[in-house]
Amino acid sequence: MVSLEQVHKSYGETPVVKGLSLEVARGEMIALLGPSGCGKTTTLRIIAGLEHADAGRVHIDGALVTGQPPEARGLGMVFQSYAIWPHKTVAENVEYPLKLKGVAGREALVRQALGWVRLDALAQRMPHALSGGQLQRVALARALVASPKVLLLDEPLSNLDAALREDLRAEIAALRARLGTTMIYVTHDQNEALALADRVAVMNHGVIEQLAPPRELYESPKTPFVAAFVGGANVLEGRLDGADFVCGDRRLVLPADLERPAAARHLVIRPEALTVGDGPNELGVVASLFLGHSTEVRFDVAGHLMRALAPAHVRPKPGENVRVRIDRAQLFS
Amino acid sequence: MRPGRGEAAFKLAAVGLLSLLVAFTAVPLLVLVARAASAAGELGLWSLWSSPATLQALRGTLVTSTGAAAMSFVLGLPLAVLLERTDLPHRHALRAAFTLPTAIPPFIWGMGWVALANPRAGLLNRALGAGTVDIYSGFGVAFVLGAAGLPLVMLPAAAVLARLDPSHAEAARDFGAGPVRTHLAVPVRLALPAAASGAALVFLFAAAAFGVPYLLGVTATPPTPTLTTRIYAEMLMGPAGLWNAAAYSLLLLAMAVVVLLLSRLLGRSGRTALLSGKGLKQRALQLGPLRTPLSAAVIALALVLVVAPLLAVALASLTTPAGDLTVSHWGRVLADPRTLSATVNSVALSLAAAAAVTTLGLVLSMIRRRSAALGHAAELLAAWPYAVPGTVLAIALLAAFSRDLRFVFFDSFALVLALANTLWLLLLAWVAKHLAFGTRNAAEGLARVDPSLAEAARVSGAGPLRAFVDAVVPQLKGPLAAAFTLTFLTCATELTLAVLLVPPGRDVLGTLLFELQSYADPASAAVIACAFVLFVLAVLGTRAALVARRVDA
Known part of the structure; x- marks a missing residue:
């Protein structure tokens, strides 16, 4: 449905997107996930036509759209700042794309779209009388009312507070199940990406580090960055010495069955893959945070912080030395 | 952005508009410089500038402008402190009263003082004995312009005092400073650069003033000519005089540039004065036993500087030379066909100027949004005529x-621009002079509009222009309406450009007022001045009511 081929974009001397290629299937929902400045929003804006790539090609629904303005692309878009026109009523906001297309029977379509987001009752309200969550639902209705080929969402939940964010996330998932619209969803929040998307593209420094379904991404990250960003894994730099991994002046005993490529430079360990209170390694506790269902224990490893999730009853004190076992880990070059 | 067809069209429109601006704002100034240099004749520019008449005019401008700046500074800074930082009663009404001079042309304040302090017939001199006060003097010019320029010092200083970071006052108190030092010495020192920069602007305003020096200085004994009145005198001498007038204009221009740079410099030093945007509510300084005497003094000042001259003008419009009340002046002015034609001309030209300024402001800001470099050039062009x-x-x-300027295109199509001796030249001048109102308001409004509003319209299927009109322009209604009102008011009551540019036989209200006051019929002039004041108060009142209603809603 959407395909990007070798897309490049720089702002002045700074490259933002570096040779990015991506295929999105019809009806698929792809999340572009990454930290701020990774190029995810720029990529979305290039698809929308709000930015133009310096090189590379963009196809939408089989047609080459590179160089076409946004109004010619037949898309819908939801912005982080809602972008609801404050001088129009809710219904007028939603009607606008239909009006531009000269569609007949607009009133019924507007009512239908407002029904999708359960805002029928507020059709005649002015935007200043609406909450942030309601505004973003208006934006969803406006973006979907004209049956766009693709719905683009640019951090749609980032301006909302936590409870609303979960509500609206569920709402987006329900809308998608109902309408089957192809969606591209930009976020820096791994939970949103994993919960909503069919596939997640993790971006860093203008390239996709890994594109995979959520479970695969979580269970077998291809790079230390993906492991750290998606699973919150600890990433330690060092080298293999015999069977052990040496990080600074620290020697860590690894699981016996771990594959040990000679060129390994990064050790990746998830917090939940560490056993605290038993094992071959002895590490100094920096802090121990009670989280309710578990305790997060923070260790010092040659000046680096390593987080472990332990059962709630384990409460080591800062300054103590505790035995630790690495149950599972990954080595990357 | 990739240069598409739309982009090329945009560039073309932008460049076209910029060249138009250059043609009507920058080129005339260059012509002025060139003509003055070449046409000062065999004597040369230098000998003209160093002639006794020039030096006398230069001295007149320097003395009256310095006096006006000093007066506005000495009164404006204390007023700002009293109205902004203390518990003085009636602060709101007093602030409104002292702001009024910005909305009423200085010439009318001059008329008020003529009615009050004309050595023979002025109301004050009738009460105190003939010749007690004489407004016809260099001192009078400085006094009237200083009072009219007061808001230029008071408002910026008050703005600084209102935004002052309260932690400075708290720090001063923590270090053991008493309430007077905490609430006065420290804030005043921080507001000083803004006030000084404002005083420099008053100097500029006074040096540029024409109506008041003409009214009060030319007929004084001894006469106090200024550069502007010299320029007018040269203009009356016909084409030959124009080149001498150009030579004097260069002097005035040079002075304006120097003072403007000075004002910028002072203003900038003020911005480093440790301000924060927090704008927390300040604790007012309790005036205690001084409250009543200070309040009386400030009210008296408002009565003398603002209320008395306006009342004097009103009274002049309603009294016979013998001092009896009459409405015959109003009847005469209203029945005069010249009043009607001048009003029609003024209103039509001011509306046209306001519409042009607002539209151009919007277009210039649009250019600025698309291309920073072109926008910057456009802003400079728009700012200098003001x-x-x-x-x-x-x-x-x-x-x-x-x-007449004749442009021939493709050897066949000729466009003749014949602006001399038409009202079009005045319209052009009014638009050029007030372009900055439009660009500044539109740019400030635009800066507050989230770009995603236009982007959402684009993705919805609107082209760039449609998206701008549908999604952005409606958000600019407030600032654009303000620019329109301000331009309309200023032009409708404008005097200097009108007097110099309106061709013989045509009238606008400004020229009518000037002519009646200077030559023929001060009572009729007072009628027109009263109408001006009532009109300004009505417009300001309506706007204040509209704003208040919007705040309520």
Whole structure:
């Protein structure tokens, strides 16, 4: 449905997107996930036509759209700042794309779209009388009312507070199940990406580090960055010495069955893959945070912080030395 | 952005508009410089500048402008402190009263003082004995302009005091400073640069003033000519005089540039004065036993500087020379066909100027949004005519358009621009002079509009222009309406450009007022001045009510 081929974009001397290629299937929902400045929003804006790539090609629904303005692309878009026109009523906001297309029977379509987001009752309200969550639902209705080929969402939940964010996330998932619209969803929040998307593209420094379904991404990250960003894994730099991994002046005993490529430079360990209170390694506790269902224990490893999730009853004190076992880990070059 | 067809069209439109601006704002100034340099004749520019008449005019301008700046500074800074930082009663009404001079043309304040302090017939001199006060003097010019320029010092200083970071006052108190030092010495020191920069602007405003020095200085004994009145005198001498007028204009222009740079410099030093945007509510300084005497003094000052001259003008419009009340002046003025034609001309031209300024402001800001470099150039072009003294602008336009300009395109199609001796030249001058109102308001409004509003319209299927009109322009209604009102009011009551540019036989209200007051019939002039004041108060009142209603809603 959407395909990007070798897309490049720089702002002045700074490259933002570096040779990015991506295929999105019809009806698929792809999340572009990454930290701020990774190029995810720029990529979305290039698809929308709000930015133009310096090189590379963009196809939408089989047609080459590179160089076409946004109004010619037949898309819908939801912005982080809602972008609801404050001088129009809710219904007028939603009607606008239909009006531009000269569609007949607009009133019924507007009512239908407002029904999708359960805002029928507020059709005649002015935007200043609406909450942030309601505004973003208006934006969803406006973006979907004209049956766009693709719905683009640019951090749609980032301006909302936590409870609303979960509500609206569920709402987006329900809308998608109902309408089957192809969606591209930009976020820096791994939970949103994993919960909503069919596939997640993790971006860093203008390239996709890994594109995979959520479970695969979580269970077998291809790079230390993906492991750290998606699973919150600890990433330690060092080298293999015999069977052990040496990080600074620290020697860590690894699981016996771990594959040990000679060129390994990064050790990746998830917090939940560490056993605290038993094992071959002895590490100094920096802090121990009670989280309710578990305790997060923070260790010092040659000046680096390593987080472990332990059962709630384990409460080591800062300054103590505790035995630790690495149950599972990954080595990357 | 990739240069598409739309982009090329945009560039073309932008460049076209910029060249138009250059043609009507920058080129006249260059023509002025060139003509003055070449046409000062065999004597040369230098000998003209160093002639006794020039030096006398230069001295007149320097003395009256310095006096006006000093007066506005000495009164404006304490007023700002009293109205902004203390518990003085009636602060709101007093602030409104002291702000009024910005909305009423200085010439009318001059008329008020003539009615009050004319040595023979002035109300004050009738009460105190003939010749007690004489407004016809260099001192009178400085006094009237100083009072009219007061808000230029008071408002910026008050703005600084209102935004002052309260932690400074708290720090001063923590270090053991008493309430007077905490609430006065420290804030005053921080507001000083803004007040000084404002005083420099008053100097500029006074040096550029024409009506008041003409009214009070030329007929004084001894006469106090200024550069602007010299320029006017030269203009009356016909084409030959224009080049001398251009030479004087250059002096005035040079002075304006120096003072403007000075004001910028002072203003900038003020911005480093440890301000924060927090704008927390300040604790007012309790005036205690001084409250009543200070309050009486400030109210008396408002009565003398603001209320008395306006009442004097009203009274002059309603009394016979013998002092009896009459409405015959009003009847005469209202029945005079010249009043009607001048009003129609003024209203039509002011509306046209306001519409042009607002539209151009919007277009210039649009350019700025698309291309920073072009936008910057456009903003500079729009800003300078406002800073240039009105007399200089008028002489520049006259010099550039004194002859018909003939543009021939493709050897067949000729466009003849015949602006000399038409009201179009005045319209052009009014638009050029007030362009900055439009660009500044539109740019400030635009800066507050989230770009995603237009982007959402684009993705919805609107082209760039449609998206701008549908999604952005509606958000600019407030600032654009303000620019429109301000331009309309200023032009409708404008005097300097009108007096210099309106051709013989035509009238606008400004020229009518000037002519009646100067030559023929001060009572009729007072009627027109009263109408001006009532009109300004009505517009300001309506706007205040509208704003208040919007805040309520």
